[in-house]
Amino acid sequence: MPGISADAVILGYDGKDIKALLLKAKEVDYWMLPGGFIEKEFDLNTAVHRIVKARTGLEQLYLQQFQFFGKADRNAHQKEHLKSLHQLSLKARTWISQRFITAGYFALVKIDDVLPKADLFSDRCEWIPVDQLPPLIIDHHEILQTALLYLRRQLNYLPIGLNLMPEKFTMPQLQNLYEGIMKQKLDRGNFQRKILKLDILIRHEKLKSGGAHKAPYLYQFDVEKYNEKVKDGIGFV
Amino acid sequence: MPGISADAVILGYDGKDIKALLLKAKEVDYWMLPGGFIEKEFDLNTAVHRIVKARTGLEQLYLQQFQFFGKADRNAHQKEHLKSLHQLSLKARTWISQRFITAGYFALVKIDDVLPKADLFSDRCEWIPVDQLPPLIIDHHEILQTALLYLRRQLNYLPIGLNLMPEKFTMPQLQNLYEGIMKQKLDRGNFQRKILKLDILIRHEKLKSGGAHKAPYLYQFDVEKYNEKVKDGIGFV
DNA sequence: AGAATAGTGTCTCTTAGACATTATTAC
DNA sequence: GTAATAATGTCTAAGAGACACTATTCT
Incomplete structure (x- = not known):
């Protein structure tokens, strides 16, 4: 009985690295994306919300479909990862190979709000x-990379900052996030100028301390203005 | 038995309008997108190629998945279009309501290469x-509009010119295509300057005649250079 | 000649990008 | 003070956008 499954690329940002929430499969040295089958009585988005909630504990989240992965591709990848499949138990193997077609979703979450929970087929979450991914089962590496590519291309139309950054943050943190997604270094001065010009930030007078250097300002998004800008594309290369 | 279906938004350009290939449903005054069920032994992309080939006769074409439409949305739309469904024969109604989930694909084709063919449930193609769409069944209007939105947003990464324009074309024709997709008028001079600077066109010395005015040059894409540019985003607004 | 449309040139204002300068903090 | 990093300022070259002018074709 073939079915439709969904896999979620759950992304978070800790102020330094862009991270994905992954599950370590039992019995083998492979990791995988959180996912599951879509039951017929549920609609797609609802089902994925359910899946992500089970791993993260989050009720509300920014979730977006980005691509479906069909059978042919999946089989090609299964060949490459044949070894990993053979090592799995019959139950797990059946679970995986039953996947006829899978929906790729990504979620943007505030990393500190998440309480990772492993599922039946995994022992860690x-x-x-x-940029330091372990080996992933079947085509999960491709799914994750596709999600990142989509993120990069749709950057102007996605509320990444709003969903990935903590409530209050510094300009260098935000710049680091953009650099991570775009995979290139940006000029500090120009970044600051461009972002401030968008008029979507609220500056707090309190400074963050900690290092032996000038403390950066703390900022917060003006949610209304932010969403307004994102609709027509937040002008940022 | 629920199943996965695919609907194709096949787009063409006749030098004046951007057009979609639509089927007129039998028995009712509604039109629909070409589509069909995905058989389990086929993979998704192959199946859609088959569907599009059946309506257009084209073997090779630019085809891209853009979104899936799940059950909940579809039911909401079915409510709105209840009248249209009631007027359909049992067979057609069953065919439509069996759709659990549908894959939205769009195809970019050279309009003159297509030989439209109706299918079993339609009497015209x-x-x-x-921008002059008739009433469409279920959520097909939404699917089509979503395809156009996607097209607009991904403009820089899609080989629209190459696939929609005829072999040889004029600059005003190309500008008109961009204006149609972007839904806004562009300045002639600036458009020309920008496109020529990309260095992806080959100019032919022969001019096109016809009207009581200066004849425009004919251009042709330098396919290799074009594809090279599209990969990193063809710099155009 | 005049109407229509294509092609090219020019001007200004904004922006991107590189880089320099100043400010703040802990040691 | 020095080291480190943040914030701000400055310069230049490139580009966007508005618009004017020239060219070509048919009536």
Whole structure:
């Protein structure tokens, strides 16, 4: 009985790295994306919300479909990962190979709000930096990379800052997030100028202390203005 | 038995309007997108190629998945279109309501290469300008509009010119295409300057004649250079 | 000649990008 | 003070956008 499954690329940002929430499969040295089958009586988005909630504990979250992955591709990848499949138990193997087609979703979450929980087929659930990925089962690596590509291309139309940053944050933190997604360094001065010009930030007079250097200002998003800008594309290369 | 279906938004451009290939449903005054069920032994992309080939006769085409539409949304729309459903034969109604989930694909084709063919549930298959759409069944209007939105947002990463324009074309024709997709008028001079600077066009010395005015040059894409630019985003607003 | 439309040139204002300068903090 | 990092300012070159002018074609 073939079915429709969904896999969620749950992304978070800790002020330094962009991380994905991954599950360590039991019995083998492979990791996987949180996912599951879509039951027929549920609609797709509802089902994925349910799946993500089970791993993160989050009720409200920014969730977006980005691509479906069909059978042919999946089989090609299964060949490459044949070894990993053979090592799995019959139950787990059946669970995986039953996947006829899978929906790729990504979620943007505030990393500190999440309480990672493993599922039946995994023994750990952890945040892992997306540029230091361990081996993933079947086509999960491709799904994750596709999600990141989509994120990069849709950058102007996605509320990444709002959903990934903590309530209050510094300008260098925000810049680091953009650099991580765009995979390139940006000029500090120009970044600051461009972002401030958008007029979507509220500056707090309190400074953050900690290092042996000038303390940065704390900022917060003006949610209304932010959402307004995102609709027509938040002008940022 | 619920199943997965696919609907194709097939887009063409006749030098004046952006058009979609639509089917006129039998028995009722509604039109619909070409589509069909995905058989389990096929993979998704192959199946959609087959569907599009059946309506257009085209073997090779630019095809891209853009979104899936789940059950809840679809039911909401069915409510709105209840009248249209009641007027359908049992067979057609069953065919439509069996759709559990549908894959939205769009295809970019050279309009003159297409030989439209109706299917079993339709009596006509025609090109219709996307800004003059007739009533469409279920959520097909939404699917079509979503495709156009996607097209607009991904403009820089899609080879629209290459796939929608005829082999040889004029600059005003190309500008008109961009204006149609972006839904806004562009300055002639600036458009020309920007496009020529991309260095992806080959100019032919032969001019096109016809009207009581200066004849425009004919251009052709330098396919290799074009594809190179599209990969990193063809710099155009 | 005149109407219509294509092609090219020019001007200004904004912006991007590189980089320099100043400010703040802990040691 | 020095080291480290944040914030702000400045300069230049490139680009966007508005618009004017020239070119070509048919009636």
